[in-house]
Amino acid sequence: MFVKVYSRLNKQEPFLVPAVREPLIVWVMSGEAVVEERDLDGEWVANTVTLGDFFLTRSPTPYEMRWRAIGEAPFQVMHLYLSVPLFERVAYDVLGCAAPPALRDISGGKDTQLSHLLSLIHQELTSEGKGSQLFIQGLAQTLAVHLIRNYASSEAPDDRQNALPGFKLRRAVAHLEEKLAEPFNLAQLAETVGMSEFHLSRLFKKATGLSPSRYLIRQRIARAQLLLQETDTSIIEIGMSVGYASPSHFAQVFRRETGLPPSHYRRG
DSSP states (O other): OEEEEEEOOSEEEEEEEOOOSSOEEEEEEEOEEEEEEEETTSOOEEEEEETTOEEEEOOSSOEEEEEEEESSSOOEEEEEEOOHHHHHHHHHHHHOOSSOOOBOOEEEEOOHHHHHHHHHHHHHHHSTTTOOHHHHHHHHHHHHHHHHHHHBOSSOOOOOTTSOOHHHHHHHHHHHHHTTTSOOOHHHHHHHHTSOHHHHHHHHHHHHSSOHHHHHHHHHHHHHHHHHHHOOOOHHHHHHHTTOSSHHHHHHHHHHHHSSOHHHHHHO
């Protein structure tokens, strides 16, 4: 199980939710927001969510999300990935099947029991010096049972043997984010993840819809957008901090990705 808590900006630009092997739950811990989702280049679909609402996905294809917070409370969410081995063991115990079932995609759902389990997991993980690994493992198994009992799909499970494991994707993304200001180096990225360049490129694109180099460009521009919104740093310095020594090249890439030159984006 992998858990991460995010305190979100009031307005989040579109970002990719990758397709990985693990089921993903996004649980709203605080605040209220209008959250929009879409398939790549598809139409946006909006849901208004508040404390306790959740998203569930085990989508075989990547998609995009964005949101706008409502009200004064900070919009805070928890991301939780259940490991594939755990999910498979629980599926076999509950259903007697070797392959775990497909799960229905849920957007802005309400589930009191699920919220209670997620709250217990968060409390246990954040307790100072008192967290129990055994208790966490029990909660993770209980959570997997709950998902299979309540959200299993009648559709045949998708083939995920060739999907990129979530921990390898997270390692690759973390490496790219650390190297935003450096030239793209696929060989170094593949070595960090522990895969061949060919297999990393193929599975990374399957997970995110983008090649590693294209994903790096998206991350560079997302960082630049954040700096333009939240700092007074000069546009030239921002461009250099995300890997563009030439201001004209930075402006060209930024406009291609966002539809606006950096100066207009900052004023907006």
